[in-house]
Amino acid sequence: MFQIQSPSLRPLTTAHLAQTMTLLNQTVGELWEQIQKELTNPALELIEERRCPTCQRLLPGSSPCPVCSRPTSMDLNEPVVFISPREDFMPGSYSGEETMPDEPIAASVEDLPTYVLRQIALELEPDERKIAAFLLTHLDEDGFLTVPILEVARYFHVLPSKVEKIKEVIQRTDPVGVGSYTPQEALLVQLEILAEVRPVPSLAVDIVRDAMDWLSHRQFAEIARHFKVTQAKVQDAVKFISENLNPFPARAHWGDVRQPSAKSGQVYYFPDIIISYLNDNPENPLVVEIIMPIGGTLRINPLFRQATRQASDEAKEGMKNDLDRASLFVKCLQQRNNTMQRLIQRVVVLQREYIVYGERYIKPLTRASLARELEVHESTISRAVSNKTVQLPNKKIIPLSSFFDRSLNVRTALRDLIAQEKEPLSDADLAKMLSKQGYDVARRTVAKYRSMEGILPAHLRKVTQQTA
DNA sequence: CTATGGCACGGATT
């Protein structure tokens, strides 16, 4: 069950529990919506906060600035964690042409379908958008379409050619090649787009179009014979393909943080949590901000409370109701923030190496163990962690859940190992080398990780040395 | 015989 954080948080009604849980689950964006809704309640009041005179941060409550007033002791293991109200918060789904956050944050948090749809929405008619949305929700994790065009056409009662047209639009937007049926199709689209900006070896196109089977089996001799060219030429073309193209369009998209480009990315996202160095100096302790999507603190409007007392009996009823709702919300919000604060504080201490030095240094951490430490139920941690995102000091935005990824360190070690290998190593070899580094994983698991990282099996890795 | 991918089971996560 739920742990009582402080006596002031009673009454512990079911409503209270339910709402706290929901709030915990919510991301900043959702929280923003929720707060907007609650603010229609006249009993609730938003008080503007004062700013820290030195760093211009909005300050929660009446506390001194947690960053600037920090004692001089610079214990690296003592991160500054605080709730950071943001008047400039702007939820992605509502993004208009309003002001940008002062620290623009790369978008890439939204899911792939949304990302693509946002790019193409403008060039499509409303009815076409529906079809596009449908197509995009039927992609597999590699970005391939999982429903036949004909089926979609029948479903929407439109001509297949119309669906086909929309599909082509999708294929030509940012992760170029999404919405294809096969890697081959994706590659062809990519080649076509690439050709618009720079020369593409025609042999590469021919190979993808007519010799895909040989290509995927690395039978270059066959290819050379078929096209009557030298093997060296083939090697060149293959090199071009593996360096510039991606047979699995969706994978590249998730890998790195995408800088918001002027054309497609008017969408800025706030992560739920921002981690940075104090004064941007890596020598200093970490500063952890838990973003609150409002420029102040919520509290019960004292005037309203007063008015309730004097109101007529009839009006009293409704006002009492509003008052209760408001106070419940405020309490739950505090509860949520409190939990988030304790959670992230602990996580930052435990995973400091990961935050500072990168994926390789992540420590295995389970939600359950953290729950024990913080003396809350594991489902509480689970809710708090799910769907949240964190911005690291290097400006990358990652899901909070990645701090609990049991295999991330092994996967990076594996990537490095393969990147450095001289000769393609078999999965068994890799497993052995990993265990030497202290990562005890089964051979079978190495295979799984490999495919998760999009790395080909050893016997197919001969030519394709680098993976972009 | 070796290297991999598929399927299924058990524990962890949600």
Add this chain to the structure above:
DNA sequence: AATCCGTGCCATAG
């Protein structure tokens, strides 16, 4: 209670 993830076992391809 449903789902995900690491593993072991087995079939298949080279």
